[in-house]
Amino acid sequence: MMTENSHTPSPAERLKACSGVDVQLCYQCGKCTAGCAMAPEMDLPPSFLVRLLQTGSPAAYRRVLESRSIWLCVGCEQCIGRCPKEVDIPRLIDCLRSEAQKEGCVSPEASDIIKFHKSFLGSVKRNGRLGELDLVVEYKLRTLHLFQDVDVAPGMLAKGKLPLIPERIKGKREIDEIFKKSNA
Amino acid sequence: MSKIGVFICHCGENISATVDCARVAQAAAEMEGVAYATDYKYMCSEPGQQLIRQAIREHNLDGVVVGSCSPRMHEPTFRRACAEAGLNPYLCEIANLREHCSWVHEKGEATTQKAIDIVQGLVEKVRRNQPLTPIRVPVTKKALVIGGGIAGIQAALDIANCGHRVILVEKEPSIGGHMAQLSETFPTLDCSQCILTPRMVEVAQHPNITLYTYAEVESVEGFIGNFKATIRLKAKSVDEKKCTGCGLCTTKCPNKKIPGEFNEGLGTRTAIYVPFPQAVPNKPVIDKEHCNYYQKGKCRVCEKFCPTGAITFDQPDQFITEEVGAIVVTTGFRVLPTSFFPEYGYGRYKDVITGIQFERLASASGPTMGEIRRPSDGTVPKKVVFIACCGSRDPAKGIPYCSKICCMYTAKHAMLYQHKVHDGESTVFYMDIRAGGKNYEEFVRRAIEEDKVNYVRGRVARVYERADGKLVVRGVDTLLGAQQVEIEADMVVLATAGVANPGAEELAQKLHISYDPYHFFAEAHPKLRPVETNTAGIYLAGACQAPKDIPETVATASGAAAKVVSLLSQDDLVREPLVAVVNRCAPPVYSTCVGCFLCQTACPYQAIEREEIKDRQGRVIKTVAKVNPGLCQGCGTCVSFCRSKAIDIQGYSNEQMYAEVNALLNHE
Structure with missing residues (x-):
């Protein structure tokens, strides 16, 4: 059983300040979940996730932070594209991800996903853009999934999709500036 | 020998x-009494009607049978055509060859034969038809409005402003009804009293309106255009002519702890009282049940203090009779008694209140001057739970229908609470939000989005008091996968269902109007005649038909007023002469009526009177039945009851009907 309304501190207010999204706008029509490509994989489908946030209860908030869903979202923005009330779920999820990391309650099932994000950003930081091989190497080192998907590598190499030396961009300094500003 | 076409x-x-x-047509031409017969592709068209008119003139016809569609469709058309050719329209009859024959049978010999039989039946009937003339009934140009809530006020003002006189009867000491009790109104948050009280004053001052408060309709007789209503004026114990409304008596009355009806029991009043300060008329009445003098025989304090000597004890109720042409019923509704759902603790916990009680708390004229305070200890509640559908949509314990207004007033209550208690938290338990109406959905969303009202979808199982004295509401959030929810509450507001008034059934029987299983008055047609009843001349408006919000109530009131005005704008009404008559072969002596008056007991419209037949010296020979053609609806019940076969329906006499049926049966 859950007790509602015991409200210090209010996660809803914190979330609203971070994301600028008012979850109370949602009237639970379910259109976001209906169209979500990842919903079948999610433990909390998008509309349910928003409903949990609407209650304002710390237990419900914790449940959202610990969920797999916030890490499974691919940010395709189909949900907000269709939402009649323009509730920006992807933006909400961005904030929830950083909150989950701050609170140290990231779903254990999300660790590979986070490692992928880190490898992706690491490659961009080094080269100014994504270097495919660069990404693959860092991801495998982080996760130790050494043989995952290796069967596709020859084909990609043959088609020139996996350049051995990553391409660097001219404006590398500006990219560095961006990373510095966002403290990453 | 008749000449029928x-x-x-x-x-x-x-x-x-x-x-x-x-x-x-050929077969018809050979029937006895038929002078002319023909067929045509579209008889109802102008050339078709011309054919009939021409035949009547050329062949000097004294009766017409048209074999066509249902008489409901074109009887008026063909009767008009006959009248244009100089034939009495009631000598024209319709043989229904379409609905009764061609549409329901295959092509064939038998079908044609059935058509011939139907025509034969009508020919036999028309041979016995008598020319009839429509009945003209005068109209009394005055209307009676029963109930002085916003519906009655609106209807009375609309009728009065068209120049007709109106009698407005209200059973309480003041007009205003439920609307006077409300705080603000959705979806605009207009102050209810600010928009209502000017109209109440307008009613009191209107030269065309006679207002009877503290009065009830005792009985109604008569028929459209000619009703006679007996009204009971309950004794007020105060002479209205002498009373100046100074209010001194109400301050001196020693009996001060009577729960006030206007404040729904949240405030008190005295035994001599004005229901609320803005009452119309603003003059007190004595509530006999709580008055020391009426109950114990002594006190009379009010009489001693009254500066004008207006107190008049021991007056009897008065009865007056008013003749009116039309009646509008606007008796409104009430909220379901809370005993229907004991699990919510109403009556057991002081801080569980009804929606209408919350209105009084939120109203500037209420017992707390508009501050939201708990009935138990007068503190400001910090957590309020509103429970929608209390009794509504509950066929097992309450009522199966949706009370329609609760979604909106609950949103308004939660909104008003948030406006008045800034650090308060409000939760609404709902099943669906039904906010159909101009700006209604936007209003509910405003409560949720701007005023931060917490809406939880699910019903409440029970409200109970915890050991520490806090109320706890246990419900469910079905949007969280049916998770149980418990919320502490300082106050709980129940959106109780709207139901019919206790006296509704009795009033309907007095007026001979129909009502539904919930005792709401029934309209003649739910879509196309929404403010009329099945009884001609009696109209409906407002929540006596079903729960209605103010805009809808006012709209139906103006609609009913328009119907009344169109009726009263005629000098007399024309009615079909298809009424019962008592046979009098050679009046006055040879009436075949034996005076048993079984017909009088059978008549559902009180249309049968007693008539004394006298000889030339004025001695009564016998007493017989006489039908009032204004009241008679032509139902024929009396005809079947009459033992001496002395009553007939004009146009449908026994002789005519037997002739028609025999013609149908008498072929080989």
Whole structure:
């Protein structure tokens, strides 16, 4: 059983300040979940996730932070594209991800996903853009999934999709500036 | 020897596809009493009607049978055509060859034969028809409005402003009804009293309106245009002419702890009282049940203090009779008694209140001057739970229908609470949000989005008091996968269902109007005649039909007023002469009525009177039945009850009907 309304501190207010999204706008029509490509994989489908946030209860908030869903979202923005009330779920999820990391309650099932994000950003930081091989190497080192998907590598190499030396961009300094500003 | 014309219509192919119309006409021409018969493709068209008119003139016809569609469709058309040719319209009859024959049978010999039989029946009837003239009934140009809530006020003002006189009867000491009790109104948050009280004053001052408060309709007799209503004026114990409304008596009355009806029991009043400061008329009445003098025989304090000597004890109720042409019923509704759901603790916990009690708390004229305070200890509640559908949509314990207004007033209550208690938290338990109406959905969303009202979808199982004295509401959030929810509450507001008034059934029987299983008055047609009853001349408006919000109530009131005004704008009403008559072969002596008056007991419309037949010296020979043609609806019940066969319906006499049926049966 859950007790509602015991409200210090209010996660809803914190979330609203971070994301600028008012979850109370949602009237639970379910259109976001209906169209979500990842919903079948999610433990909390998008509309349910928003409903949990609407209650304002710390237990419900914790449940959202610990969920797999916030890490499974691919940010395709189909949900907000269709939402009649323009509730920006992807933006909400961005904030929830950083909150989950701050609170140290990231779903254990999300660790590979986070490692992928880190490898992706690491490659961009080094080269100014994504270097495919660069990404693959860092991801495998982080996760130790050494043989995952290796069967596709020859084909990609043959088609020139996996350049051995990553391409660097001219404006590398500006990219560095961006990373510095966002403290990453 | 009669000269009847028979006109068979093909109705395009509707009749001719299965019936041989030419043969029906041929057969008709040979029937006894028929002087002319023909068929035509569209008898109702202008050339078709011209055919009938011409035949009447050329052949000097004294009766017409049109074999065509249902008489409900074109009887008026053909009767008008006959009248234009100089024939009494009631000598024209319709043989229904379409609905009763061609549409329901295959093409064939038997179908044509049935058509011939139907025509034969009508020919036999028309041979016995008598010319009739429509009945003209004068109209009393005055209306009676029963109930002085916003519906009655609106209807009375609309009728009065059209120049007709109105009698407005209200059973309480003041007009205003439920609307006077409300705080603000959705979806605009207009102050209810600010928009209502000017209209109440307008009613009191209108030269065309006679207002009777503290009065009830005792009985109604008569019929459209000519009703006679007896009204009971309950004794107020205060002479209205002498009373100046100074209010001194109400301050001196020693009996001060009576729960006030206007404040729904949240405030008190005295035994001599004005229901609320803005009452119309603003003069007190004595509530006999709580008055020391009436109960114990002594006190009379008010009498001693009254500066004008207006207190008049021991007056009897008065009865007055008013003649009116039309009646509008606007008796409104009440909220369901809370005993229907003991699990919510109403009556057991002081801080569980009804929606209408919350209105009084939020109203500037209420017991707390508009501050939201708990009835138990007068503190400001910091957590309020609103429970929607209390009794509504609950066929097992409450009522199966949706009370319609609760979604909106609950949103308004939560909103008003948030406006008045800034650090307060409000939660609404709902099943669905039904906010159909101009700006209604936006209003509910405003409560949720701007005023931060917490809406939880699910019903409440029970409200209970915890050991520490806090109320706890246990419900469910079905949007969280049916998770149980418990919320502490300082106050709980129940959106109780709207139901019919206790006296509704009795009033309906007095007025001879129909009502539904919930005792709401029934309209003549739910869509196309929404403010009329099945009884001509009696109209409905407002929540006595079903729970209605203020805009809808006012709209129906103005609609009913328009109906009344169109009735009262006529000098007299024309009615079909198809009424019962008592046979009097050679009046006055030979009435075949034996005076048993079984008909009088059978008549559902009180249309049968007693008539004394006298000889030339004025001695009564016998007392017989007489039908009032204004009241008679032509139902024929009296005809079947009459033992001496002395009553007939004009146009449908026993002789005519037997002739018609015999003609149908008498062929080989």
